[in-house]
Amino acid sequence: MSDIRILNDNHSFSRWIRSLLLMPAVFLSLAMAGQNSDEPAELSRVFFLKNCTVVRQPGVTLSGQSVIIRNGLIEDVGPNLKIPFNAQVVDTDSMFVYAGFIDAFSNTGIAKPEQKERPKVQDPDNPPMDVAGITPQIMAADLYKPNDKSVGEMRAAGFTMSHVAPRGLMLPGRSALMSLGEGEADRMVVRKSVAQTGQFASTRGVYPSTVIAVIAKFRELFRNAANAGAHEELYKTNPAGINRPEYSKEVLALYPLTKKQESMYFIAPKVKDLHRALALRDELGFNMILAEVKQGWTLMDRIQKTNTPVLLSVELPDEDKKADKKDKKEEAKPEEVKKEEKEEKKEKEAESKDAKSPEQESFDTKKAQALKEYVSQAAEFEKKGIAFGFSFLDVKPGDIKKNIRRMMDHGLSEKAALSALTTYPAALLGVASSAGTIEKGKLANLVITDKSYFDEKSVVRYVFVDGRKYEYNDKAKKKSEDTKQDNVKSIAGKWSYEVEVPGQSSAGTMRVSKEAGNYKILVANENEPSKEREATDVSVEGNKLSFRLEVDMNNFPLKLDFNLTMDTKNFSGSVSVGQFGSFPVKGELIDGPDMKL
Amino acid sequence: MKIKIFAFALGLFLCINVISAQTGDLLIKNATVLTVTKGTRENTDIWVQNGKISRIDRNIPAPKGVRVIDATGMYVMPGIIDAHSHIAIDAVNEATAPNTAEVNVGDALDPLDVSIYRALAGGTTISHAMHGSANAIGGQCQTIKHRYGTTDPAQLRMEGAPRTIKFALGENPMRVHGEGNKISPNTRMGVEQIFRKAFSAAQLYMKAWDDYKKGLTKVAPAYNLRMETIADILKGNIIIHCHSYRADEILMLMNVLRDYGINKICFQHVNEGFKVAPELAKFGATASVFADWWAYKFEVYYSTAYNAAILTRNGVVTSINSDSGELIRHLYHEAAKTQRYGDLTDDEALALITINPAIQLGIDKRVGSIEVGKDADFAIFNNHPLSIYAVPQMTIVDGIVRFDIKNDPEDIRVDIDPKEKYATYYEDLRNHEYYGCMSGVMELFMEESYASYLRYIYSKNHTH
Amino acid sequence: MLKNIFILIILLMGTITSYTQQVKKSEGGNFLLKGGTLYTITRGVMQADLLIKDGKIADIGTNLNAAGAKVIDCTGKRIYPGFIDSGTRLGLAEIGSISLTNDYSELGDFIPHMKALTAVNPNSVSIPVTRVNGVTTVLAKPEGGRFPGTGALIDLHGYTPDQMYAGAEAVLLNYPSTGKRGRWDRRSDEDVKKDAEKAAKKLDDIWDKAVLYAKMDSTARADKKNMDSYNPQMDALLPVVRGQAKLFVEVNVKSDIESAIEWVKKRNIKAVFTGMAEGWRVADKLAAAGIEVITGPVLSIPGRENDKYDAAYTNAAKMHKAGVKVALRTNDAENVRNLPFNAGFAATYGMGVEEALKAITIVPAQIFGVADKYGSLEKGKVANLFIADGDPFEMKTRISHLFIRGWNVPLESRHTLLYDEFLERSPGLK
Structure with a gap:
């Protein structure tokens, strides 16, 4: 396999590689524990958690407790419990036991759709429903893959159930509540059909291609679904003199929504999405849960008055780099620190040379204020007395705790944070009687940490899903340190790309291979996947890849210069086209040799 | 220094809060009041209560607790109204079909757009946020009030303003659909048939629903929002604002509308309106024009900056619009150009950006003059x-x-991206000539060639 | 394609028909402008007669000997020197969306030898449209690429480019920019910087070569030898490299301007900076470096979202106040007629009427090196001037006469002709 070495001299890059390393190591150890058939069979499904601190529910923490788990359920919890004869005793001395976290909304276990050749649409006004992004009949439960990487990652982060939605555009389909254990997908289903999902996302080039058309389509579909359902019911009662109902599965799938027998989780991150979503709900009259809310603080009144359930995004904008650097410095090696200090000095010199103008002061002040607002959102909701859960569409599982801690630094209470991870989603998803707290008879879904979960340095040590134990050793970190010296990364493989231009975007694939020591890059647009163009001037420096694509457009030669920053599974960057402009481009690894670490 | 700035920023924050809480009571003192409809009044006061003009007079005593604005030596005119703009919306063109009547840019209002503040800084208080001109029947538009400072899109909406819809004739729909998608219209003949087909189909649609409502049929017809919208035009509930340039196409649309009994129509741009001014006047159509834009494409090559004057003199209710985030900042200047090109009087020139656009938007009972x-x-x-x-x-x-x-304030943005880097300068793209050079680029990215390029062009604000 | 050709044919026919109409021609000869108020620009405002003879301002004063001159009564009127727009596509662009009618953007990145004068269309419909507002002279300039070509100063009257040529050319450079190209340009700041650095390096390479080429050329001339290669690009740069001509550097972003100041200093180039949207941010540095500036359009949107709404309106004034020599431009084609209004906005937003007038008369004349002939009402200068009934910045003001090189040019254009024809249409409705 053709690989390139990445010199580990860049600070932010080293951070990147470190976080990257954590995941697969954990994943590997699990895979061995769970799937290796050479290991002896499980002795029993009885576990005894000894002398631990049990957080029974948000705000109720009891120490010196034990927990008995039998056949997937919590048999007992309390002090001075007797160890059952057949129990496997788990050494949880001084550890913290929480009800397994419930991910209230995410795409966990739902693979990204494969890059298919886009069907040629004859009439852009009437594309097939799936091309238009209207697939309310799709069931996430049918798409769920228990062995998807994201499942293991969420579990390692302490989650035992995920409410997963299909991926898609305006109407991706029905969500499902899944247990994050291992095994066949069907067996992981907690609730096969939870709700519809929606968002203001549109496709390219065909109707609906803009937010205004998406909203119009919502209106029309909703109205037609109501009519279709009524028609079907009428026909069932007495078909005489009535046309046979002929409705698409997409339209019929929305009927329960119109009757309020089903709700819709609506992905609405920013302030305008939120207002638009609520306006749509108010207009059409259906039950809506706001999901992945990032900028909800200006709508708290509206949300509160209408009792709208809300899930706040755990993805947060990054802190300023400088602040970050200071934190990192403690961990970094002395020579790194020196180097950084030098850099900082340079920066400072540059700054003092070009002292901040009042304008920049004002800009920075406002920006800092904005950042604070994002990070304080959860605390503001709590202060306002609005209960909320969390959703996890955009956040990397490895960042979840870090980000929740940042929210807590800005005023979110531990109780509210824990409730957003446990009791709120349990109630919202209708599983409060079996999950969300640690009680006799509830599912043995637990997460066990060495210190309080909310402690900065806490580590997840065990996760129980339906009474099955997943163990995480804290050597993972050490291992990653060891391998750090040996970072070898490959960019070979097949990548998808998407070029963003205003109002439109274009996608395709990029194949990277190494031949005779040189990289070869072939690029093809999605509409003509067979026509690959070979790139020239390919250069790879660290994680930066650049190349040129020369194209002849109606006898007009054009040079496209790509500058990409490659990550393990995705990349981002820009493509500039001479003087004409430059456009952001991003992509993902679809099919390629695994990263070697 | 830092503290001062912070205090300033804080002050700004508070000031915005205060704005949304204000009751809208004011006393403007001692101004030269350009009422537009009722002449000019010197040394006059205007008393405002709850956002409405309650009295116009000399020496109105200042009511207690009401903010007094000393306008000695100043001129007060009605807030400027722009009958054609694309600011404060997140989507301009749904360029996927020649008829997209059902979409509504009012669903995509963007209260965070700094263009709103810039328009305010040019005296413009109301604009008509319009769908673009890619489709013969584009989307519905939204009349907005420039209440900058809010984050709620609904707050921009001018409550009670009539519904409006964008139509478009000529080159734009021909290029997007005919040349681009190989779907009619490819000519002005084809454009006409889009309207006739839409109106006729909507008539049948209305009949099907009537039959159902009368109990003649048992099952409701399939609900079609596009047809519903066209039906509302037929019922006279929506004012048409039609992007148009050439005299022949203007006459064509009037003929079509006559055939379907529709009479609420404002022609937009209408660069050759001057050629058919008597016909426009007779039909009762109004015209919203540029002060001096021309020659940016073939259908505006035979234009004249005297258009507004000729139309006005022929009895057509005429306005001057911006169709641009730049011009919307100085419509008073654009209106004044009609004094160089056509000798309009002060009141006539001011009417072009106040009462006349108000008439065209159906809001003249509420705004457009000081009464x-x-x-x-x-x-x-x-x-x-x-x-x-x-x-x-x-x-x-x-x-x-x-x-x-x-x-x-130094920095008027409402919504700040916490990830945005300081000092992002955006080159003035007018110097980069979209039409010429972007074509190759877009074609390349899209590979659907022209269609997507055109959809791109028309998804931008450059729709005139 | 067929369609394009068809459009072209229509276009051609259109041009022909419009010129077969009865057209008033320019009137030559000598003219005595009597009793007007002269806004001389360089010598204040005075009450005097002005004599036009042989295309020049032959005399200014009272009791002028005007034998044989046509007398124009200017009582109550004002006389101004013709306005100069320091950056346009006038004559090079006809119909915006039809690329085959546009001649300002040649292919290539390094093409300083592309000469605007070659492609100026004396019969562009936009030229008479421009004249009616008192604009008599413009810089017609190519666009696009690092070195887009060489602009030409032209008078807006004449039947051939040579007749129109006003004696100055401008070698143009687009300085590598760190400005983003619109909101969708989401290159990282790093990438933007890298691109600019790459471009800057390329620019340095070009300039190194140009300097070397100038040396080789000098030697060749001294030794009466022929250069053994054909290098029109380098030839075009020779006058700039040798300090005989100015380089017109298009630059807008603050940091780019700062870098450009350093670059022209290091390279010892006589430079005029154009565009200069953010000149106000570095006004003092510009003044200290003695850089001349051409900026505009004044009626522009600010370059940054957090800029004040009037950033473009006040830009020229701020640079001027810092001591920078500032000329204005519209950067337009069909609407160069808005030059006086652009100057009017600059005047209103801090520059003052007098200085704004200079910015479209004597200052550009100085920048282009033709102040001995253009830019003011002075004896001996080219008779480019107009007569107005008031302040030419005010929209209400009417211009009654306009002279270019002494020709009394009719104030008629497609726009006025259509007005005359359609104000009262006959037949009307019948």
């Missing part, structure tokens, strides 16, 4: 607004000061 009972929307200038030396001093919407030159 008791009307909304307290004003633009206050230090010189006569038709003078090149006029500088807007204060802009008032519903009795609330939304722009004040004496309190113009």
Whole structure:
């Protein structure tokens, strides 16, 4: 396999590689524990958690407790419990036991759709429903893959159930509540059909291609679904003199929504999405849960008055780099620190040379204020007395705790944070009687940490899903340190790309291979996947890849210069086209040799 | 220094809060009041209560607790109204079909757009946020009030303003659909048939629903939002604003509308309106034009900056619009150009950006002139607004000061991206000639060639 | 394609028909402008007669000997020197969306030898449209690429480019920019910087070569030898490299301007900076470096979202106040007629009427090196001037006469002709 070495001299890059390393190591150890058939069979499904601190529910923490788990359920919890004869005793001395976290909304276990050749649409006004992004009949439960990487990652982060939605555009389909254990997908289903999902996302080039058309389509579909359902019911009662109902599965799938027998989780991150979503709900009259809310603080009144359930995004904008650097410095090696200090000095010199103008002061002040607002959102909701859960569409599982801690630094209470991870989603998803707290008879879904979960340095040590134990050793970190010296990364493989231009975007694939020591890059647009163009001037420096694509457009030669920053599974960057402009481009690894670490 | 700035930023924050809480009571003292409809009144006061003009008189005693604006030496005119713009919306063109009547840019209002503040700083208090011109029947539009400072899109909406819809004739729909998608219309003949087909189909659709409502049929017809919208036009519930340039196509649309009994129509751009001014006047159509834009494409090559004057003199209710985030900042200047090109009087020139666009948007009972009972929307200038030396001093919407030159903050953005880097400069793209050079680029990215390129072009604000 | 050709044919026919109409021609000869108020620009405002003879301002004063001159009564009127727009596509662009009618953007990145004068269309419909507002002279300039070509100063009257040529050319450079190209340009700041650095390096390479080429050329001339290669690009740069001509550097972003100041200093180039949207941010540095500036359009949107709404309106004034020599431009084609209004806005937003007038008369004349002939009402200068009934910045003001090189040019254009024809249409409705 053709690989390139990445010199580990860049600070932010080293951070990147470190976080990257954590995941697969954990994943590997699990895979061995769970799937290796050479290991002896499980002795029993009885576990005894000894002398631990049990957080029974948000705000109720009891120490010196034990927990008995039998056949997937919590048999007992309390002090001075007797160890059952057949129990496997788990050494949880001084550890913290929480009800397994419930991910209230995410795409966990739902693979990204494969890059298919886009069907040629004859009439852009009437594309097939799936091309238009209207697939309310799709069931996430049918798409769920228990062995998807994201499942293991969420579990390692302490989650035992995920409410997963299909991926898609305006109407991706029905969500499902899944247990994050291992095994066949069907067996992981907690609730096969939870709700519809929606968002203001549109496709390219065909109707609906803009937010205004998406909203119009919502209106029309909703109205037609109501009519279709009524028609079907009428026909069932007495078909005489009535046309046979002929409705698409997409339209019929929305009927329960119109009757309020089903709700819709609506992905609405920013302030305008939120207002638009609520306006749509108010207009059409259906039950809506706001999901992945990032900028909800200006709508708290509206949300509160209408009792709208809300899930706040755990993805947060990054802190300023400088602040970050200071934190990192403690961990970094002395020579790194020196180097950084030098850099900082340079920066400072540059700054003092070009002292901040009042304008920049004002800009920075406002920006800092904005950042604070994002990070304080959860605390503001709590202060306002609005209960909320969390959703996890955009956040990397490895960042979840870090980000929740940042929210807590800005005023979110531990109780509210824990409730957003446990009791709120349990109630919202209708599983409060079996999950969300640690009680006799509830599912043995637990997460066990060495210190309080909310402690900065806490580590997840065990996760129980339906009474099955997943163990995480804290050597993972050490291992990653060891391998750090040996970072070898490959960019070979097949990548998808998407070029963003205003109002439109274009996608395709990029194949990277190494031949005779040189990289070869072939690029093809999605509409003509067979026509690959070979790139020239390919250069790879660290994680930066650049190349040129020369194209002849109606006898007009054009040079496209790509500058990409490659990550393990995705990349981002820009493509500039001479003087004409430059456009952001991003992509993902679809099919390629695994990263070697 | 830092503290001062922070205090300033804080002050700004508070000030915005205060704005949305203000009751909209004001007393403007001692101004030269350009009422537009009822002449000019010197040394006059305007009393505003709850956002409405309650009294116009000399020496109105200052009511207790009401903010008094000393306008001595200043000119107060009605808030400027722009009958054609694309600011404050997140989507302009749904360019996927020649008829997309059901979409509504009012669903995609963007209260965070700084263009709103910039328009206010030019005295513009109301604009008509329009769908683009890619489709013969484009989307519905939204009349907005420039209540900058809010984050709620609904707050921009001018409550009670009639519904409007964008139509488009000529090159744009021909290029997007005919040349681009190989779907009719490819000519002005094809454009006509889009309208006839839409109106006729909507008539059948209405009949099907009537039959159902009368109990003649048992099952409701399939609900079609596009047809519903066209039906509302037929019922006279929606005012058409039609992008148009050439005389022949203007006449064509009037003929079509006559056949379907529709009479609410404002022609937009209408660069060759001057050629058919008598016909426009007779039909009762209105015209919203550029002051001096021409020659950017073939269908505006035979234009004249005297268009507004010829139309006005022939009895057509005419306005001057911006169709641009730049021009919307100085419509008073654009209106004044009609004094060089066609000798309009002061009141005639001012009417082009106040009462006339108000008529075209169906909001003339509420705004467009300074009269008791009307909304307290004003633009206050230090010189006569038709003078090149006029500088807007204060802009008032519903009795609330939304722009004040004496309190113009360093940075007026409402929504700040916490990831944005300081000092992002955007090159002025007018110098980059979209039409010429972007074509190759877009074709390349899209590979659907022209269609996508055109959809791109028309998804931008460059739709004129 | 067929369609394009068809459009072209229509276009051609259109041009022909419009010129077969009865057209008033320019009137030559000598003219005595009597009793007007002269806004001389360089010598204040005075009450005097002005004599036009042989295309020049032959005399200014009272009791002028005007034998044989046509007398124009200017009582109560004002006389101004013709306005100069320091950056346009006039004559090079006809119909915006039809690329085959546009001649300002040649292919290539390094093409300083592309000469605007070659492609100026004396019969562009936009030229008479421009004249009616008192604009008599413009810089017609190519666009696009690092070195887009060489602009030409032209008078807006004449039947051949040579007749129109006003004696100055401008070698143009687009300085590598760190400005983003619109909102969708989401290159990282790093990438933007890298691109600019790459471009800057390329620019340095070009300039190194140009300097070397100038040396080789000098030697060749001294030794009466022929250069053994054909290098029109380098030839075009020779006058700039040798300090005989100015380089017109298009630059807008603050940091780019700062870098450009350093670059022209290091390279010892006589430079005029154009565009200069953010000149106000570095006004003092510009003044200290003695850089001349051409900026505009004044009626522009600010370059940054957080800029004040009037950033573009006040830009020229701020640079001027810092001591920078500032000329204005519209950067337009069909609407160069808005030059006086752009100057009017600059005047209103801090520059003052007098200085704004200079910015479209004597200052550009000085920048282009033709102040001995253009830019003011002075004896001996080219008779480019107009007569107005008031302040030419005011929209209400009417211009009654306009002279270019002494020709009394009719104030008629497609726009006025259509007005005359359609104000009262006959037949009307019948």
